Amino acid sequence: MTERLTWIQQEIEGLKENGLYNRIRTIGSPQGAWLIVDGKRVLNFCSNNYLGLANHPRLIEAAREILDRYGVGPAAVRTIAGTMEIHLELERRLAAFKKVPAAITFQSGFTANLATIPALVGKEDVIFSDELNHASIIDGCRLSGAPIIRYAHCDPTDLERVILENQGKYRRALAVTDGVFSMDGDIAPLDQIYEVTSKxxxxxxxxxxxxxxxMGKGGRGIVDHFNLHGKVDVEVGxxxxxxxxxxxxxxxxxxxVEWLRQRGRPFLFSSAVTPPDVAAAIAAVDLLEESTDLVDRLWENARYFKAEMKRLGFDTGKSVTPITPIMLGEAPLAQQFSRELFEENVFAMAIGFPTVPRGKARIRVMISASHSRDDLDKGLEAFAKVGKKLGVI
Structure with a gap:
C-alpha cells in the first residue's frame, strides 16, 4: 500500500470501529428459500427473489434454448449491432404487461435511472425528488446537472410547496419517486403525487x-395499483x-422511449443484455400473465410473517409490502443480531448507515413466494430466540 492510499485504510478501520463495515457473504447454491452461504445451509431472508423465479425451471429452460440459438453475449451496444429480435420481443411483451404503448430495456434498473433522468432534464431544469429515493435515482439526478430539490418523504403537500416556491425558475421540471421504498417497505402515494404534478x-x-x-394486478406494478395508466410519464423497473x-x-x-433510444447513454455506450437473460425475462412475463398464484402466495406469506413478528413484539416499521424491516436502532446491534441469526441458520443481513439514516439500523427480511409456512415458522422461532437473548423483545 502506497502512502497516498493510507487514507483508505483509515476510512475502512473507521467503518469497522463503528459497526458499519460490510462483510460480504458468499453464496454457493442457486437462489431459493434455502441457500448455501459460506458453506452453511441457511434459511434465506435476504434475496429480492420475491416470486421464487431466479431458479424456476421454465426460466432455466428458456435461457438454455436461446443459448443454443444466439450464443452467450450480444457483442455490441444496442445502437450498433446488439439489438436482437428477442430484445424487441421482450420490450413488446413488457409494454403489454405494463399496459403502456412502449418500453425500452437496459442492463439493470440502476442504469435505467442513469439513462432516463439526464435525458429528460439538464442544467436549465429542476428535479423534485423524494428525500428517501434510491441511490440510482440520486446518481441519475446528479448526472443530469439539474438542480435537485428534495421534498418530504411521501408528502404530496410538501411536493406542491417546493414546486410553487420554484415556479418561473426553470425550463422543465421532473418529479421522481420510488414506488415501493426498499428499506422501509412503504409505498409512494402516487395518485396524490400525480394530482400535484399534473396540476x-x-x-x-x-x-x-x-x-x-x-404490486398491482398480477404484479403489474404501482401504476396499475393506483390505476394511473397513461398518466405517469415514465415508469422505471x-x-x-x-x-x-x-x-x-x-x-x-x-x-x-424513442428519445431514450437516441439519448439514453447506457443504451448507447454499454453492451446489450445477454440473450439468455432476455429469454429468461420473457419466460417470467409468461408466468405472470398466466396466473396470479405466485403473487398471491407472496402476499399471503408476507401477511403471516409480519403479523407473527408484531405478535412477538418486534417493530416492523411502516411497511405495507412484503419488505419487512425489523427496526433495531444502532448498527452494532443490528450486525450482532444478524450474526446470531446466522448461528441459528437464518440468513438475514443487517442494514445501517449510509444505506439508512443513523439510528435506523435494521434487519431487513425479504419474504418470497418460495417460502413455505414451515420455513416462515423456523425463521420466526430464530428471531424470537435472538430477540430475547439480545433484549430486543
Whole structure:
C-alpha cells in the first residue's frame, strides 16, 4: 500500500470501529428459500427473489434454448449491432404487461435511472425528488446537472410547496419517486403525487423496482395499483428482483422511449443484455400473465410473517409490502443480531448507515413466494430466540 492510499485504510478501520463495515457473504447454491452461504445451509431472508423465479425451471429452460440459438453475449451496444429480435420481443411483451404503448430495456434498473433522468432534464431544469429515493435515482439526478430539490418523504403537500416556491425558475421540471421504498417497505402515494404534478405541468417518473411483480394486478406494478395508466410519464423497473433475472426497463410514453433510444447513454455506450437473460425475462412475463398464484402466495406469506413478528413484539416499521424491516436502532446491534441469526441458520443481513439514516439500523427480511409456512415458522422461532437473548423483545 502506497502512502497516498493510507487514507483508505483509515476510512475502512473507521467503518469497522463503528459497526458499519460490510462483510460480504458468499453464496454457493442457486437462489431459493434455502441457500448455501459460506458453506452453511441457511434459511434465506435476504434475496429480492420475491416470486421464487431466479431458479424456476421454465426460466432455466428458456435461457438454455436461446443459448443454443444466439450464443452467450450480444457483442455490441444496442445502437450498433446488439439489438436482437428477442430484445424487441421482450420490450413488446413488457409494454403489454405494463399496459403502456412502449418500453425500452437496459442492463439493470440502476442504469435505467442513469439513462432516463439526464435525458429528460439538464442544467436549465429542476428535479423534485423524494428525500428517501434510491441511490440510482440520486446518481441519475446528479448526472443530469439539474438542480435537485428534495421534498418530504411521501408528502404530496410538501411536493406542491417546493414546486410553487420554484415556479418561473426553470425550463422543465421532473418529479421522481420510488414506488415501493426498499428499506422501509412503504409505498409512494402516487395518485396524490400525480394530482400535484399534473396540476403544475411537471413530468412524473416513478421507479418501481420493488413493485414490479409485487404490486398491482398480477404484479403489474404501482401504476396499475393506483390505476394511473397513461398518466405517469415514465415508469422505471427492474428484471432483477421479482422477475428473477437481470436488467432494467423504462415503460410509458412512446415519445420518451424513442428519445431514450437516441439519448439514453447506457443504451448507447454499454453492451446489450445477454440473450439468455432476455429469454429468461420473457419466460417470467409468461408466468405472470398466466396466473396470479405466485403473487398471491407472496402476499399471503408476507401477511403471516409480519403479523407473527408484531405478535412477538418486534417493530416492523411502516411497511405495507412484503419488505419487512425489523427496526433495531444502532448498527452494532443490528450486525450482532444478524450474526446470531446466522448461528441459528437464518440468513438475514443487517442494514445501517449510509444505506439508512443513523439510528435506523435494521434487519431487513425479504419474504418470497418460495417460502413455505414451515420455513416462515423456523425463521420466526430464530428471531424470537435472538430477540430475547439480545433484549430486543
Amino acid at each position: 403544475h405541468g411537471v413530468m412524473l417518473m416513478v421507479d418501481d423496482a420493488h413493485g414490479e411483480g409485487v 427492474t428484471l432483477s428482483k421479482a422477475f428473477g433475472v437481470v436488467g432494467g426497463v423504462v415503460a410509458g410514453d412512446p415519445l420518451i
